[in-house]
Amino acid sequence: MNILIITINNCEGLPQLIRMSNVLAGESGIIGWCALTEHNVDVTTAGVDQVYRYLKKSGRPWEAWQVREVIREVMALRDFSVILIENSQTGAAAGAGMACEMNGEMVANITGAHLESSGLAVIKPVYSSNINAVYRITKYPCFITIRDAVKSDVTHLLRKSAAVIEKTYSGSDSKQIIYETDEKMELHTLRDATRVVVAGRGVRNPHDLQIIEMFAERIDAVIGGSRPLIMNGLLPTERMIGQSGRIIAPDLCVAVGVSGATPLAVGIVQAKTIIAINQDQEAPIFKCADYGIAADYHEVLTSLNLKLIE
Amino acid sequence: MIKALVCIKSIPDLDQVVAGDWKYGSHLEEPDVGYANQIINNCDENAVEILLRLRDDCRSRSEEVVIEAVTIGGLKSAGVLKEAYAIGVDRCVQIESTLDNRCNFQAMAALLHAYIRKQDDYDIILCGESAPPYENGQTAFVLAHLLGYLCVSDIRELTWAEGRYQAVSQSDGVRCIVTPAGSFVGITGNISGFKLRLPTLKERLQSGRKKIIKMTAEDLGLSEETLRHGGGKTLKRFFAEEVRKECQHLELQTNPKDLKLLLTLLKNGCEKTI
Numbered sequence: 001m002n003i004l005i006i007t008i009n010n011c012e013g014l015p016q017l018i019r020m021s022n023v024l025a026g027e028s029g030i031i032g033w034c035a036l037t038e039h040n041v042d043v044t045t046a047g048v049d050q051v052y053r054y055l056k057k058s059g060r061p062w063e064a065w066q067v068r069e070v071i072r073e074v075m076a077l078r079d080f081s082v083i084l085i086e087n088s089q090t091g092a093a094a095g096a097g098m099a100c101e102m103n104g105e106m107v108a109n110i111t112g113a114h115l116e117s118s119g120l121a122v123i124k125p126v127y128s129s130n131i132n133a134v135y136r137i138t139k140y141p142c143f144i145t146i147r148d149a150v151k152s153d154v155t156h157l158l159r160k161s162a163a164v165i166e167k168t169y170s171g172s173d174s175k176q177i178i179y180e181t182d183e184k185m186e187l188h189t190l191r192d193a194t195r196v197v198v199a200g201r202g203v204r205n206p207h208d209l210q211i212i213e214m215f216a217e218r219i220d221a222v223i224g225g226s227r228p229l230i231m232n233g234l235l236p237t238e239r240m241i242g243q244s245g246r247i248i249a250p251d252l253c254v255a256v257g258v259s260g261a262t263p264l265a266v267g268i269v270q271a272k273t274i275i276a277i278n279q280d281q282e283a284p285i286f287k288c289a290d291y292g293i294a295a296d297y298h299e300v301l302t303s304l305n306l307k308l309i310e
Numbered sequence: 311m312i313k314a315l316v317c318i319k320s321i322p323d324l325d326q327v328v329a330g331d332w333k334y335g336s337h338l339e340e341p342d343v344g345y346a347n348q349i350i351n352n353c354d355e356n357a358v359e360i361l362l363r364l365r366d367d368c369r370s371r372s373e374e375v376v377i378e379a380v381t382i383g384g385l386k387s388a389g390v391l392k393e394a395y396a397i398g399v400d401r402c403v404q405i406e407s408t409l410d411n412r413c414n415f416q417a418m419a420a421l422l423h424a425y426i427r428k429q430d431d432y433d434i435i436l437c438g439e440s441a442p443p444y445e446n447g448q449t450a451f452v453l454a455h456l457l458g459y460l461c462v463s464d465i466r467e468l469t470w471a472e473g474r475y476q477a478v479s480q481s482d483g484v485r486c487i488v489t490p491a492g493s494f495v496g497i498t499g500n501i502s503g504f505k506l507r508l509p510t511l512k513e514r515l516q517s518g519r520k521k522i523i524k525m526t527a528e529d530l531g532l533s534e535e536t537l538r539h540g541g542g543k544t545l546k547r548f549f550a551e552e553v554r555k556e557c558q559h560l561e562l563q564t565n566p567k568d569l570k571l572l573l574t575l576l577k578n579g580c581e582k583t584i
Contacts, residue, residue, distance in 0.1 A: 061484060064461065089463040089497075096451030100416070105542025108440075108447045121546065127341055127443040128324050130332040131550045135413065139542025176460060178487045219576045233503020237480070244500055252575070262332065269553045275575065276557075284329070291575065292557045300562065307573060 001025060001115065004032045004080035005048070006071065008062050008090050011037055014045075016146050017084045020113055022047045022157055024082055024120070033162070034074050036062050036169075046157030050078075051164045060173050064093035069171060071098050077165075080141060082120065087145040095143035104141040111147050129243040129266040148191070148247035190239060195221035196250045198241055198268055200285075201228050202257020202278065202297060209234050212256055215301045218308040224248065226264045242267035256297045260285030277301070311374040312470060314361045314434040316399070317422055317449070318354040318381050319441045320390040322346040338548040343443070350390045353438025357465075357498040359506050361436060362398050364468045373470065376400050378432075382407050382421055388522055395517035396509035403523045409534060412444050414541035419452035421537070424530035426457065431493055434475065436465070439499040454495035462488045465496040 003021040007014055021031045025047070033045070034052045038059070052074050056062065067090060071083070083098075085091040092108055099106035111132070112123035120137040122144065190196065197216040203209055203225070216223045224241040225234065241248060242264040253271035258264060260276070260283050268274060274289040281294035293300055326346040333341075350358070358379065365375035378401040379394040381387045391402035405425060409417050426432060435457075440447030454461035467478040477488045477496060488494075509517070527534045560568040 092447065093451045093454075093461055093463065096448045097455040099542075100419075100452050100455045106448055107543065109445065122543075124445075126445060126548075127332075127343070130324075130327075131338065131341060131548050133412075133444075133548055134546045135543040136546050137543050142542070174460075176489055176491055178489075179484060227500065230500060230502045231504065235502065237500055237502040240500060240502075254576075261329075265553070273575065274555075275572070281559075286557045286559075288553045288555055289557045290555055291572070292559045293562060293572075294559065295562065303562070304572075304576070307569075308576065 001082060001120070002030045002032070002078065002080045004034060004074065004083045006034045006036070006067070006083060006085045006091065006094075008036045008067060008086050008088060008094075011035070012086050012088060013146060013148070014086075017086070018046050018048070018157070020146060021082075021084055024113060024115060026115070030078065030080075032074065032078065032080060034070060036067065036070060044159045044161060046159050048162045049160075051162045052077075053164060053166045054169045055166070056169045058173050061179065062090060063174055063177070064090050064097065065174075066169065066171055067091070067094035068097050068101075070169065075102075075141070083141055083143045085143055085145050087148060092145055095145065099141070099143045102141055103139065104143065105137055105139045106143040107135065107137070108145045109147040110144055113144065125243070125266070128263045130262045189222050190224050190241070190246055190248060193222035193248070194251045195219060196241075196248055196252070196268075196271070197221045197223050197254045197256060198258055198264075199223065199225045199229055199235070199256050200258030200264060200278075201226060202259075203229055203234070206234065208257075208298070211298060211301050211305070214305050215254075215256075215308075218305055219252075219254070221252070221254065224267075226258065255285055255289065256301070258285050259283050260288065311376060312364075312368065312434065313430065313432045314364070314375060314377045314436070315426065315432040316354065316357045316361055316377065316379050316394075317435070317437040317453075318358065318379050318390055318394060319351045319438065320348045320381060320383055320387040321351045321442050323349045324442055332550065334550045334552045336549045338550060340548055348386050348389050350393055351438050351441040353440065353498050353500065355438075355506055356501055356504055357436035357438055357496070358394060358397060358399065359504065360465060360468050360496075360498060361434070362507065364434075364470060365398075368470055375470075378403065380405065380422065380425060382409075382411075382418055384408060391522050392514075392517045392520075393509070395520045396513045397507060398509075398513075401523070402520070403525065405530070406524055406526050407534065409537055411446075412545055413543050414538070415446040415448040416452060416540040416542075417537035418449045419456060420532060420540065421527060421530065422449070422453050423456040424527075424532050425525070426453075428530055433493055434468070434496065435459070435493070436496045436498060439464075439497050450495055450497045457493075457495065459492075460488075460490050460494040462490065462494055462496045463499075465498050466501055468496070 005017045032050045085095045110122045126133045230240045249270035255276045275291045276285040276289035277293045277297045286292040322343045379399045380403045382405045437450035
């Protein structure tokens with residue numbers, strides 16, 4: 001099965017895409033990588049046979065319709081059955097449009113895929129991540145995005161030289177869009193953080209949040225929050241963790257006032273070490289934590305804030 | 311006059327599902343969440359609110375905005391349209407359908423496309439990003455593709471001034487201002503601190519008397535039987551794995567060793583081997 005990887009602008013989630021492409025391509029399949037990026041492309045990247053690198057003259061971010069133009073061009077050069085696209089709005093929009101145009105299929109936010117005798121099977125969390133569904137793909141090409149991010153290790157995969165086709169994209173940019181500010185850094189802050197404090201439903205007002213902010217500062221961590229916290233305006237949308245937000249995998253995650261309900265828990269379980277603080281000692285969060293403190297977080301954090309500066 | 315259409319979906323309120331109803335295993339039945347109330351999908355609620363704010367703003371300048379809500383589904387779907395009326399939507403339409411939406415977002419997009427084409431064109435079409443329980447998240451993208459309209463993701467705000475729309479979008483972390491040249495499809499997701507208006511009891515009672523316009527796939531010139539085969543995937547099975555760790559409970563008040571361990575963890579951030 002020939003697999004095409006598409007990364008846009010920032011190569012987000014590339015290790016995951018490469019790892020999955022190796023699983024699906026097997027020994028006989030070709031792996032192509034369509035890199036729509038200004039960044040340098042490592043052509044020895046694991047298992048990739050062919051790189052299609054497109055540079056954009058204007059330097060503006062790629063738009064979905066432009067990505068579709070590129071996909072059309074690359075698909076005309078070679079047949080790819082599965083197209084793994086970077087998990088971004090641009091990627092999802094481009095994939096959905098192309099799947100429709102090519103009478104194929106699009107599946108977003110999968111967590112796994114494998115080949116069966118009947119074809120490709122993909123795993124996708126459903127019911128707010130409380131359960132997973134396995135779908136069998138019946139139409140190709142199939143466009144896929146992978147859910148945010150376990151830190152995939154691809155160093156063990158075979159590294160080989162890839163042929164490179166480099167092109168300059170000459171299409172015009174849409175005049176309807178003005179990019180006002182670039183808040184990518186904000187987005188990456190949470191995704192790339194090695195230490196994260198996650199505030200849950202137990203954090204109800206700005207005063208509660210202040211204690212947590214002070215604690216996060218003391219341990220050099222970034223703050224994320226559950227959906228109710230975001231909806232109440234205590235944190236910006238980009239800080240949402242869980243099923244509807246970011247899936248994170250930091251070295252240390254301190255869950256404060258988090259009950260452990262699946263929609264949030266799914267966002268933090270990949271952390272190497274989880275410390276949970278919740279006054280309900282029966283809270284499900286303790287089932288997925290390495291260390292648990294069954295106490296009022298106000299008291300615990302106030303005390304820790306003092307001790308951490310000693 | 312600005313004509314706006316908002317596509318809303320009736321979903322089970324998964325917050326009402328009893329924790330014990332989520333099972334673990336490699337071959338599971340699909341969860342029965344039939345007892346949970348049907349609600350408007352949250353992302354769709356945000357879409358409705360964005361349009362209501364646009365209408366409020368335009369009314370203050372004596373410009374008219376008509377908001378129409380459309381949903382696809384059976385009997386259970388009608389409730390969310392009553393709710394939409396109560397919130398302030400002007401017209402509600404139900405496309406009656408028995409199609410299985412678990413795998414077939416293509417059929418949903420085709421029905422919406424046919425409905426939009428049958429009506430006078432809308433200036434704005436807003437859809438929620440995705441909806442539980444299946445979270446396909448594709449309908450709006452496919453709809454925009456079928457209509458040939460610009461698709462604006464992650465809309466946070468929509469305004470109308472001097473004959474132009476302006477959509478504030480924050481997509482993939484990049485904030486941008488989009489001024490569509492014509493009709494467009496907008497997608498709304500979760501928005502921080504977005505206050506939704508709640509209908510009063512009086513508004514709810516009044517909404518019960520308002521008429522829901524009903525139509526079928528056949529009314530739109532489509533065949534449900536044909537649409538049924540539109541999807542490119544089939545559902546094979548469900549499974550769930552329980553994540554369970556050995557949690558070491560720390561007694562900070564009574565055990566100085568626990569406190570020391572915690573401080574070491576927080577300062578050095580080590581794994582459980584300490």
